[in-house]
Amino acid sequence: MPSKSKVEQTALEKHSAFFDTDGDGIIWPMDTFVGCRAIGFNLLMATLAAIIIHSGLSWATMRFPDPLFRLSVDNMQKAMHGSDSTTYTAQGDFDETRFNRTFELYTQPPHTSMSLGDIITMLNGQRNAYDFVSELVHIYAH
Known part of the structure; x- marks a missing residue:
């Protein structure tokens, strides 16, 4: 399912969309790895980030448990947890x-x-x- 237009997306969805390079609304673990490398993470940190982010957040953003650990950009606000930076509101607004x-x-x-x-x-x-x-x-x- 294609993601919302840039105008309809919350700030959190726009932030997450950086990693969704094909714009289909789904972030694969490899997308996160490539995005982390693009912002300067070394190989180990990019790998760990992809594993930790996807294993920890996939269940919250997908409608059903996803064996491929993908993330849904449109549901990213569901993955927010209580100890985050609080930079985004519960609705996903910056x-x-x-x-x-x-x-x-x-x-x-x-x-x-x-x-x-x-x-x-x-x-x-x-x-x-x-x-x-x-x-x-x-x-x-x-």
Whole structure:
């Protein structure tokens, strides 16, 4: 099923669509790997990102369990979890105030980029009880 037009998409769907290079509304694990490489991840980190993202979020974005671990761009807001950055609202809209607050809180001056350590610190700082995805990040980061 083709995805919504750019005008109809929420900010979260537009963000996710970066990885949907063929525009069919479905993100394959290889799409995520290629997208992560395009933004500068090394081979190991791009592979881990694709595995973690797709194994953790596929079940939430697809109508039925998907043995191929694909993601649906149109349902990406269903994959949001309690310990994320809160940059996107529950409806998938971008909240610039939340983004700026989170970025300033968890990055070092001059607040121009976020390191892996900053990301781990942010995830730990935003962690909610019973959010097992963030709990796994916490365990493996230490």
